Amino acid sequence: MSSIRNFGEWILRAETSGTTLAAVIAEQESRHAQRPVAAVRADMARNWQVMREAIAAGLANGGKSPSGLVGGDARRYFVRIAAGRTLAGDSAAKAIAYALAVSEVNACMGRIVAFPTAGSCGIVPGAVVAAAEARGYSEEAVIDGLLTAAGAGMIIAENASISGAEAGCQAECGAGGAMAAAALVQMDGGTPRQVGMAVALALKNSLGLVCDPVAGLVEVPCVRRNAFHAVQALVAADMALAGVESAIPVDEVVDTMRQIGLSMPASLKETSQGGLAKTPTGLAIQRRLFTEDKG
Amino acid sequence: MRGLFDIAGPIMVGPSSSHTAGAVRLGAMARIILGEPPVAAHIKLHGSFAQTYRGHGTDKALVGGLLGFAPDDERIREALSLAAGQGLKFTFSTVDLPDVHPNTAVLVLTGASGQTRQVVGASVGGGNIVITRIDGYPVRVTGQYHTLITIHDDKPGVIAVVTRKLADEGVNIAFMQVSRRERGEEALMVIEADEAIPAEAIPTIRAVAAMKAVLAVPALGGSV
Numbered sequence: 001m002s003s004i005r006n007f008g009e010w011i012l013r014a015e016t017s018g019t020t021l022a023a024v025i026a027e028q029e030s031r032h033a034q035r036p037v038a039a040v041r042a043d044m045a046r047n048w049q050v051m052r053e054a055i056a057a058g059l060a061n062g063g064k065s066p067s068g069l070v071g072g073d074a075r076r077y078f079v080r081i082a083a084g085r086t087l088a089g090d091s092a093a094k095a096i097a098y099a100l101a102v103s104e105v106n107a108c109m110g111r112i113v114a115f116p117t118a119g120s121c122g123i124v125p126g127a128v129v130a131a132a133e134a135r136g137y138s139e140e141a142v143i144d145g146l147l148t149a150a151g152a153g154m155i156i157a158e159n160a161s162i163s164g165a166e167a168g169c170q171a172e173c174g175a176g177g178a179m180a181a182a183a184l185v186q187m188d189g190g191t192p193r194q195v196g197m198a199v200a201l202a203l204k205n206s207l208g209l210v211c212d213p214v215a216g217l218v219e220v221p222c223v224r225r226n227a228f229h230a231v232q233a234l235v236a237a238d239m240a241l242a243g244v245e246s247a248i249p250v251d252e253v254v255d256t257m258r259q260i261g262l263s264m265p266a267s268l269k270e271t272s273q274g275g276l277a278k279t280p281t282g283l284a285i286q287r288r289l290f291t292e293d294k295g
Numbered sequence: 296m297r298g299l300f301d302i303a304g305p306i307m308v309g310p311s312s313s314h315t316a317g318a319v320r321l322g323a324m325a326r327i328i329l330g331e332p333p334v335a336a337h338i339k340l341h342g343s344f345a346q347t348y349r350g351h352g353t354d355k356a357l358v359g360g361l362l363g364f365a366p367d368d369e370r371i372r373e374a375l376s377l378a379a380g381q382g383l384k385f386t387f388s389t390v391d392l393p394d395v396h397p398n399t400a401v402l403v404l405t406g407a408s409g410q411t412r413q414v415v416g417a418s419v420g421g422g423n424i425v426i427t428r429i430d431g432y433p434v435r436v437t438g439q440y441h442t443l444i445t446i447h448d449d450k451p452g453v454i455a456v457v458t459r460k461l462a463d464e465g466v467n468i469a470f471m472q473v474s475r476r477e478r479g480e481e482a483l484m485v486i487e488a489d490e491a492i493p494a495e496a497i498p499t500i501r502a503v504a505a506m507k508a509v510l511a512v513p514a515l516g517g518s519v
Contacts, residue, residue, distance in 0.1 A: 029299040043300060050306050050367075065310075067350050106309030109352050109372040114422070116302045118312045150303035157302060163420065216343070217350045218310040289350055 004028060007155055007196045007250045014192040021182075021192050022144035025151035044146045045139070047113045051102065051125035054112050058101025065107040067289055069219045074101035091134045092231050099126025099230035103223040116153040116162040119218045120176035122226035124149055127180040127233040128187070137187045145183035152182040152199050159251070160258035164211035165270040167261025173222070173229045174206030174257070180233030181240070190241050200246035200253045202236035207253075208260055210268035212275025215286040221276055305422060306367045313398055314344070314351035317418025319371060320515060321400055322360020324426055324438055325414040327512050331406040333361055336385040342397035344418075345389035354387055357400060361385070366422065382407075395427070432474050432483040438515035440469055440487035448505035449475045449482040457484070460499050466490045481507065 004010045004024070014021045030037045059078055064071035078097045080086055086093035103122035106112045112121040124146070132142055153162060156175045161167035181198035190198070206229070214220040246253070267274030276282050307316040326333060338357055340348050348354050352371070359374035362381055370377060378385060392399060396417035405411045415428035426436040429444065436442055443461070447453050454473065461468060467489040475482035492511040501509045 025299065033298060040299070044303065047303055047306065066352065109308050109310065109315070109355070109369075111306060111308050111367050111369055113304055113306050114312050114316070115304065117421075118307065118309050118316070121309070146303065147299070150299045153302035154297065154299060157297065162302065165420070215350060216347045290346065 001031070003032070004151075004155070006159060007152075007199065007254070010151065010155065011192040011196050020144060020148075020186065021151060021195055022147040022186055025154075026147050041143050041147075044143050044150070047115065048139070048142060048146060050111060050113050051115075052129060054102045054105045054110065055098045055125060055129060057110055058105040059097065061105070061108070063108060065104070065219060066109070067215070067217055067219060069214070069217065069285065070107050070223045071104050073223070074098075074104055088231065091130050092234055094130035094133065095126045095230040095234055096227040098129050099123055099226040100223065102126060103226040107217075107219050107223060115149070116157065116175055116179065117164075117172050119164065119222050120172040120226060120229070122223070123173060123176035123229045123233065124180045124183060126226065126230035128183050130230070131184050131187065131234065135188065141187045145187035148186035148195060149179035149183035152195075153179045156203075156254055156257070159254045161261055167257065168209055168264050168269050169211040169225065170203075170206045170209040170257055171261060172211065173225050174203060174209050176226070177206060177229035177232045177236070178202040180230060181236035184233060184237035185240050188237070188241055190237075194240045196250045197244065197246050198236045198240035200248065200250035201239055201244070202232055203250070203253045203257060204246065204248065205232055205236070207257055208264075210264065210275050211270040212268055212277045213270065213272055214277050214282040215289050216272045216277070217289075220282075220285075301421070307422065308356075308367060308369060308371045311351045312422040313418045313420050314347065314353050315356045315371075316366040316422035317398065317420075317424050318344075318353045318356035318400070319360040319364060319366040320422065320424045320438065321416045321418060322357040322402070323363065323365070324360070324416065324424065324436070324512070324515070325402040325404060326361050326363060328414050328426070328429060328444065328510060329404045329406050329410070329412045330508075330510055331408060331410075332363070332381070332383070333404040334382055334384065334407050335405040336361055336383060337403040338385060338387050339390040339401040340387065341390050341392045341395060341399040341401070344398050344400055348387070357402070358383070358385055361402075361404070396425075399427075429483065431476070434472060434474070434483065434485050436485055436487070436512065438512065440489070441491045441514045442512040443486040443488065443492045443500075444508075444510040444512065445484045445500065445506060446508040447482055447484070447503065448507070449479050450505045453482075453503055453505050454484060456503050457486070457500050460496050461486070461488065461492070464493050464496050466492060466496070
């Protein structure tokens with residue numbers, strides 16, 4: 001059986017065999033890696049465990065990153081949740097706190113799962129853990145969700161990119177948000193078609209997002225952007241589960257992301273030569289850190 | 296098509312797959328290529344590594360790798376202070392090299408036995424690495440395969456003995472490179488194989504009269 005090349009093929013294969021996207025992608029990985037499906041699922045369960053550990057570590061640790069630019073926001077935000085005062089509502093607020101926690105752990109050299117990248121590592125755990133707590137999904141359902149997210153990421157990587165240096169942040173946090181949306185729809189029992197719609201809806205809202213990290217570090221604006229994209233995943237999944245459909249099919253959105261990435265100037269693709277990195281404050285931060293580097 | 300866990304992973308210590316996880320692997324690979332725990336390391340950083348190494352913890356990651364840590368080992372954060380306890384002295388400097396990848400490091404290592412080895416490698420994205428030079432020889436070692444490296448006199452028959460032994464052990468060669476500085480002088484061979492190089496094969500290969508060094512480098516496992 002040939003490898004799945006795009007969302008259309010993936011969805012068709014699940015529909016014609018009456019199974020889930022998670023089952024299709026797990027079977028494909030099993031065949032390629034020559035490992036049993038149970039081993040593939042066990043590896044994903046290990047990722048799930050590390051994601052939850054990272055959330056706990058991030059909420060417990062209010063410390064700053066080595067640069068001093070980020071850290072402590074997850075705790076700060078969680079206080080607001082505990083006080084019952086968030087405007088975003090329970091699930092969204094938790095997704096924000098958890099995404100911040102994981103991204104802060106990453107910035108502080110803690111252990112995370114690069115899913116799809118280290119810079120976007122907070123989005124999938126933030127959205128998935130918040131949703132699982134709200135809806136009580138089983139661990140098996142969560143593993144199915146993570147498999148679906150990974151499959152979505154694989155197709156995006158093959159047909160567009162998951163690298164900020166290649167296609168800007170639409171390819172990192174944008175892809176992470178789309179992958180999280182795919183996971184949420186799968187976990188909530190949505191159809192393969194609804195998964196595709198959620199990916200399309202999420203990705204469309206990130207098209208053109210540039211990668212302009214201050215001083216070249218995965219901190220500003222990356223950490224808070226993870227929180228925004230975790231919420232975006234909840235929104236996309238809710239809309240898709242409600243039957244909202246993207247006018248542009250998901251594979252055409254992915255191709256658009258690739259084309260936008262190609263036409264994006266190099267200064268906005270992880271070179272820190274443009275965007276927020278070149279603001280007066282961004283440059284001042286860069287000078288401060290680089291001067292210390294020489295010392 | 297890449298594998299599912301190229302996307303869903305790796306599990307690693309942040310903040311950057313290229314500047315942290317890849318750097319751990321460079322250090323770990325250099326340690327394996329030295330063939331013993333290093334007691335001294337002079338590390339030169341080029342390009343983006345040179346500019347941002349403190350912010351990304353690239354220095355901690357390289358030293359962590361030299362100490363034998365995996366990319367998901369949280370001790371990496373304290374690697375610089377842990378090095379002393381493990382008898383490793385290190386220095387960092389920056390360097391401007393022509394025509395190399397922006398994330399390149401030069402590691403000059405000395406082992407407890409007194410031998411030294413120079414390893415040049417690059418972190419090429421997503422935590423993947425390429426070793427580009429060993430003791431001045433141009434190579435291309437990625438760690439994605441089980442690798443056998445030999446340094447030997449440039450004489451007829453050496454390669455035949457090595458490949459015969461691997462064939463006898465049922466090891467299939469995926470890629471192979473041979474280079475030398477001058478005809479009849481010292482040569483270096485890199486064999487990347489689908490199967491692990493069995494420990495039983497090493498003495499036979501080492502026994503070849505022209506052989507100077509034999510290094511079996513296990514595949515790094517999973518893609519970072």
